[in-house]
Amino acid sequence: xxxxxxxxxxxxxxxxxxxxxxxxxxxxxxxxxxxxxxxxxxxxxxxxxxxxxxxxxxxxxxxxxxxxxxxxxxxxxxxxxxxxxxxxxxxxxxxxxxxxxxxxxxxxxxxxxxxxxxxxxxxxxxxxxxxxxxxxxxxxxxxxxxxxxxxxxxxxxxxxxxxxxxxxxxxxxxxxxxxxxxxxxxxxxxxxxxxxxxxxxxxxxxxxxxxxxxxxxxxxxxxxxxxxxxxxxxxxxxxxxxxxxxxxxxxxxxxxxxxxxxxxxxxxxxxxxxxxxxxxxxxxxxxxxxxxxxxxxxxxxxxxxxxxxxxxxxxxxxxxxxxxxxxxxxxxxxxxxxxxxxxxxxxxxxxxxxxxxxxxxxxxxxxxxxxxxxxxxxxxxxxxxxxxxxxxxxxxxxxxxxxxxxxxxxxxxxxxxxxxxxxxxxxxxxxxxxxxxxxxxxxxxxxxxxxxx
Numbered sequence: 001x002x003x004x005x006x007x008x009x010x011x012x013x014x015x016x017x018x019x020x021x022x023x024x025x026x027x028x029x030x031x032x033x034x035x036x037x038x039x040x041x042x043x044x045x046x047x048x049x050x051x052x053x054x055x056x057x058x059x060x061x062x063x064x065x066x067x068x069x070x071x072x073x074x075x076x077x078x079x080x081x082x083x084x085x086x087x088x089x090x091x092x093x094x095x096x097x098x099x100x101x102x103x104x105x106x107x108x109x110x111x112x113x114x115x116x117x118x119x120x121x122x123x124x125x126x127x128x129x130x131x132x133x134x135x136x137x138x139x140x141x142x143x144x145x146x147x148x149x150x151x152x153x154x155x156x157x158x159x160x161x162x163x164x165x166x167x168x169x170x171x172x173x174x175x176x177x178x179x180x181x182x183x184x185x186x187x188x189x190x191x192x193x194x195x196x197x198x199x200x201x202x203x204x205x206x207x208x209x210x211x212x213x214x215x216x217x218x219x220x221x222x223x224x225x226x227x228x229x230x231x232x233x234x235x236x237x238x239x240x241x242x243x244x245x246x247x248x249x250x251x252x253x254x255x256x257x258x259x260x261x262x263x264x265x266x267x268x269x270x271x272x273x274x275x276x277x278x279x280x281x282x283x284x285x286x287x288x289x290x291x292x293x294x295x296x297x298x299x300x301x302x303x304x305x306x307x308x309x310x311x312x313x314x315x316x317x318x319x320x321x322x323x324x325x326x327x328x329x330x331x332x333x334x335x336x337x338x339x340x341x342x343x344x345x346x347x348x349x350x351x352x353x354x355x356x357x358x359x360x361x362x363x364x365x366x367x368x369x370x371x372x373x374x375x376x377x378x379x380x381x382x383x384x385x386x387x388x389x390x391x392x393x394x395x396x397x398x399x400x401x402x403x404x405x406x407x408x409x410x411x412x413x414x415x416x417x418x419x420x421x422x423x424x425x426x427x428x429x430x431x432x433x434x435x436x437x438x439x440x441x442x443x444x445x446x447x448x449x450x451x452x453x
Contacts, residue, residue, distance in 0.1 A: 004151040006033070006061055007122035008158070008199040010174065015203040017054040018177060021221045023203070024054055028115045030122065033061030035113035040066045044090030045133075047071050047081070047104060048185065051096060054206040055109050056184040057194050059094040060132075064125050064150060072185055073135040073143050075429075076102050083143055084135075127151025134187050136281050146281050154199045156191065156284050156318035159300040160277070161200025163288055164227070167275050168249045174201040176249070177222035180229035181215055182432075183208055188254045191285055192229050192277065202227065210234070212241035219246040228270070231255045232364075233371070233432025235266055240370070245269045252277060253291075255433050257339065257357055259365045263291035278339060283314050283323045287337070299335045307331065309340075328355070347376050347389070349414040359415055363391060366406035370394040371426050374417065375439050377448065390448060391417035392439070394425055421446055 007016075007026055015023035036058055040046070046063045048070050050056040063070050071088065073080050081102045085091050093101030097108050131150040135143035161173045168176070173196065182189035193204045205222055209215040215238055219226055226248040230238070235253060238245070239262070251266055251274040263274045278297055279285035287297040299305060302317025312329040315322040328340040341355025356374045363372040371394040393403060400420045407416055427438040 002127055003124040004127045004154045005122040005124055006030070006064060006198070008154070008201065010201060012119055014174070015177075016197055017057065017204050017206050018222060019052075019054060019206040024206070025115070027120065028112065029054075029058065029061065030120055031113040031115040032058045033065060035110065036062035036107075037065040039107060039110070040068065041090060041092055041105075041107075043068070044092050045069045045071050045084075045088040047073075047076075047084065047091060047093045047102070049076070049093050049095050049099065049102065050109065050184075051099075051208065052206050053180070053184050053193060053204055053208060055096060057198065057204075058109070060194065061198075063094075064129065064131055065123060067129065069130045070132045071135065072132050072187065072190065074435075078103070080143060087143070087145070088133075125150050132190070134281050148284070152284075152318045152320070153191075153195055156300075157195035157199035159302065159317060160191065160285055161196055161202070163300060164196075164200075164250060164252065164275065167273055167288070167290070168225070168227075170225075170249075172201050173227075176202045176225050176227050178202045178204040178227045178229060179209065179215065179218045179222055180204060181209060181234040182229060182231055182255070187281060187284070188231075188277070188279070189229070191279075192252060192254070212238045212243055216241075216243050216246060219248065225249040227252065231432035232258045232262065233428055236262060236364075236371075239265050239269055248272045250275060254279070257361055258291055259361055260291055261365055267292060280326050283319045283325065286314055286319075286325070295338050296332065297337050297339060299337075304334045305329070305331050305337055306334075312337070345376075347415070349389075352412055352414050354411070354415050359389075359411060362407065362410035363393070363403075365410065366395075366398075366403060368395050368398045369403070369406075370396070371428075373426055373434055373439060375443050375448070377443070378440075388418045389415060390443065391420045392423050392426060392442060393420055394423055419448075421448075 012027040013025050016026045016029045017024040046068050048056055048059040050059050093104040093106040095101050095106045095108050129150045130147045131153055132148045133145040135145050165172050180193040184190055184194050196202050197204050205218050209218045227250050228248050229252045248270050250272055251270055254277040266274045275288050276291050278287045287299045289297045303314055304316045307313045308331045310328050312325045313322045330338040341357045345356040359374045373392050375390045428434050
C-alpha cells in the first residue's frame with residue numbers, strides 16, 4: 001500500500017457531518033480542507049485546538065494535504081505545550097476564530113469555502129505519512145509520541161466501521177448519524193467519530209455535548225439511524241438524569257470497563273445494543289464485545305493475538321508489527337480474550353491479586369454510588385510491603401459502612417479499602433478518564449501522600 005485517499009469511497013453530496021441539524025457534504029469538506037491547507041505554514045506540526053468536531057476534521061485534512069502531522073497530547077497544559085515546542089519543529093495551533101492558541105503561533109479557521117460542482121476525486125496521500133502523533137505522559141513528564149501513519153489509520157477506521165455495521169445489522173455505516181460525547185483530540189474520539197466518518201461512511205454531529213440534556217437534544221436533532229459514541233462516565237450521567245432517551249441503533253462505549261448492569265440499563269433505555277471497544281495507544285483499537293452477552297472480546301478482522309496474561313501481543317491488519325498490550329489478558333484463542341486489568345494497576349495483598357479497574361468496576365456497581373475510584377499509595381508509602389487501599393467515593397446519602405457492605409458482597413475482604421473518602425466529584429478529564437496523576441493529586445489534597453493508616 002503506497003497511497004491512501006483522504007476520503008473513502010462514497011457520493012460527494014453525502015453528508016460527512018451535521019451542524020445544528022444541517023448537513024455538511026463530503027464535497028464541502030474537501031473544499032474547506034483545501035482552502036485551509038493553503039493558509040497553513042510551509043512546514044510544522046499542528047496542535048488542533050478546534051472544539052467544533054467538523055472544524056477539527058477540516059484541520060486534520062488540511063494538515064494531511066500540507067504534509068503536516070497532527071499532535072494529540074493528553075492535555076494542553078503550559079508544561080505540555082512547552083514540551084511539544086521543544087520536541088517538534090514549527091509547532092503551531094489551529095484555533096477557532098477569536099480563540100487563544102495556548103501561546104503558540106496560531107492559524108484560525110476561515111469562512112466556508114466555495115465547493116466545486118464537479119465530482120472531485122478525493123486527494124491521495126502517502127500511506128506512510130505520519131498523520132498524527134498520539135502522545136502519552138512519560139515517566140519523566142515529557143510526552144511520549146506514538147506515530148500513526150495515515151494508511152494504517154484509514155484501514156483501522158474501515159475495520160471498525162465493518163464491525164459496528166455488523167452490530168447494527170447493516171451492510172455499512174452509510175447514512176448513519178453519529179453523536180459523540182468524547183472530544184476528537186482523544187484517540188477514541190479521533191478514531192470513532194472523525195476517522196469513521198472519513199473512511200467508514202458515517203456522518204458525525206459537529207458538536208460535543210457534555211451534559212445529559214445536551215446529549216439528548218443532539219441525538220433528537222440527528223437524523224435516524226443514530227449511533228451514540230460515549231464513555232462510562234457520560235453514560236452513567238445520562239441514565240441517571242431521568243430524561244427519556246431518543247431511539248438509537250447502537251451505543252458505543254470506551255475508555256474504562258463498563259459493568260454488565262450499566263450496559264443492561266443502557267440497552268433498555270436506548271432500545272439498542274451496547275458495544276464496548278478495547279484499544280491502547282500503541283496498537284489503536286483492537287477488539288469489541290457486546291457487554292451483556294459476556295466477558296469475551298473479539299478482535300477486529302485481521303488482528304491476531306498471541307501470548308497470554310501480562311505478555312499478550314497483537315499483530316496483523318492495521319497493526320503490522322507485533323505489539324505488546326499494556327493490559328493483562330486471558331487469551332482464549334487467536335481472536336478472543338478476556339480483559340483482566342491493566343498491568344500497571346495490579347495490586348497484591350495477602351498473596352491475592354486484583355486490579356484497580358476490577359475494584360472500581362464493583363465500587364461503581366453499588367446502588368447509590370454516583371462515582372468512585374480506588375487508589376493505591378505508591379510503593380514505599382506507609383508500612384513496607386503493605387498496600388493500604390483508599391476509595392474516593394461520590395455517594396450522597398451513603399455512609400462508610402453501607403459502602404463497605406456493598407463491597408463485601410463483590411470483592412475479596414483483602415481488597416476492602418482501609419479508608420473511604422467522601423468527595424463531591426472526581427477530577428476526571430472531559431473524556432471521563434481519571435488519570436493516575438489526577439488521582440494522586442486528589443490523594444495529596446486529603447493528606448494521603450504517605451499512604452493510609
